[in-house]
Amino acid sequence: MNRRHFIATSAAAALSAPFVKAQSKTSLHGAIIGHGEHRYRVDLEWCKAKRETHPVKNCHEMVMDSQKRLIMITDEAKNNILIFDKEGKVLDAWTLKLRGGHGLSLDARDGKESLLLCDPGGGRVVKTTLTGEVLLELPHAKECGAYDAVTKYAPTEAVAGPNGDIYVADGYGSQFILQFDSTGKFIRKFGGNSTQAMNAGKFMQAHGVTIDTRGPAPLLLCTERIRNEFHWYQLDGTYSHSVYLPGAFMSRPVIVGDLLLSGVCFGMKPNDYRMWRERGFIIILDKNNRVISAPGGQQPKYEGDQVGLLLQDQPVFRNVHDVCVDDAGDLYGCQWNADQVYPYKLHKV
Numbered sequence: 001m002n003r004r005h006f007i008a009t010s011a012a013a014a015l016s017a018p019f020v021k022a023q024s025k026t027s028l029h030g031a032i033i034g035h036g037e038h039r040y041r042v043d044l045e046w047c048k049a050k051r052e053t054h055p056v057k058n059c060h061e062m063v064m065d066s067q068k069r070l071i072m073i074t075d076e077a078k079n080n081i082l083i084f085d086k087e088g089k090v091l092d093a094w095t096l097k098l099r100g101g102h103g104l105s106l107d108a109r110d111g112k113e114s115l116l117l118c119d120p121g122g123g124r125v126v127k128t129t130l131t132g133e134v135l136l137e138l139p140h141a142k143e144c145g146a147y148d149a150v151t152k153y154a155p156t157e158a159v160a161g162p163n164g165d166i167y168v169a170d171g172y173g174s175q176f177i178l179q180f181d182s183t184g185k186f187i188r189k190f191g192g193n194s195t196q197a198m199n200a201g202k203f204m205q206a207h208g209v210t211i212d213t214r215g216p217a218p219l220l221l222c223t224e225r226i227r228n229e230f231h232w233y234q235l236d237g238t239y240s241h242s243v244y245l246p247g248a249f250m251s252r253p254v255i256v257g258d259l260l261l262s263g264v265c266f267g268m269k270p271n272d273y274r275m276w277r278e279r280g281f282i283i284i285l286d287k288n289n290r291v292i293s294a295p296g297g298q299q300p301k302y303e304g305d306q307v308g309l310l311l312q313d314q315p316v317f318r319n320v321h322d323v324c325v326d327d328a329g330d331l332y333g334c335q336w337n338a339d340q341v342y343p344y345k346l347h348k349v
Contacts, residue, residue, distance in 0.1 A: 203226075
C-alpha cells in the first residue's frame, strides 16, 4: 500500500470511527521499554498525589521549569495546574477554573518564565506566571477578525516564538494556526481544514505546536494527528516540509536538544487502519527526524527514508497525551481517558 492510499484509508477510518476501544490493559510496573540508547524502566507508582486533595480527570500536558519542577495541566477545575518535584510529590496547585485545561507551554525569556494555557472548551488562551497570575489573555478568534461568527474555535496548544509572537493551534476547531504578537494583536492565520489524505500544510487535526530550534533557523513545528504527520513552517506561516509516521496519532511535539518526542495518543492494529483507543506509546526521533525509539511500541523499522507502520507493543499506556523530559533524561507520560491516572515515570537505563 503506497503512502497516499494508506493515509486516505487510515484518515477516512479515523474520521468515520474515531475511537474504537481496545481490550483492558495490565500493569507493567518495572518493565524495560524502548530501543537502542533510549530504553526506560517503567514506574507506575511515581506520583504521590492524593485524589481527595488533588483530583484529576485527564492529565493533558507537562513541562519542566528552571527550578526542575514538573508543571502539569488537567481539565479538573479544582486544580487546573499541579506542580510536582521529580520524586512525584505535589509542591503546589492552582486553578483558573478552566472548563477544559488542555494545552501548556513554558515561555522563558529575559530571565523570567511564564505559562501559556489553552482551554478548547472555552476558546481561551491565557498567559500566566508560574503561580497563576494572569498576564495576558488572547482575544477570541471571532473577536479579533481571525474568524467569522460561525467558524468554530477550540484552541488546543499555544507556543511563544523567539520574538514573543504567540502561535495557537486550533486543533479542535477549524484547524488553523493563529499568530498573535506579544501584546495579543492578531497577525495572521495559516493552515486550515483539509479533508484530503495528502494536502501539505493543511490539517485534519492541528493538535500541537512548538518551536523547532535544531536547524539553522527556528521553525514552527505542528502535529497533524489524523494523518500521522509533523508539519514544519517558517515563522511567517510559509509551509516548509513534513514527515510521515504511519500509525502514530500524535499529540504535541516536544523538542529536547537534538531530539523530537511525542506521545502517541491512539494507535492501530496490524492490517486494521482504524484509530484505536488504548494503543498509545511514545516516539523519539533524532536530529534527522528518524524514529530511533518507541517506548511502549514495537521497534521502528525503515525502508529507505520511510519508517514502517508504528504499533503498540507492551500495553504500558492507554492514550499518551504528552511526554515531558527532565534534566536527567527521564520521561513522564501524561494520559487522556485512562481512568484518571496520574503520570507514569520512565527512568532511563
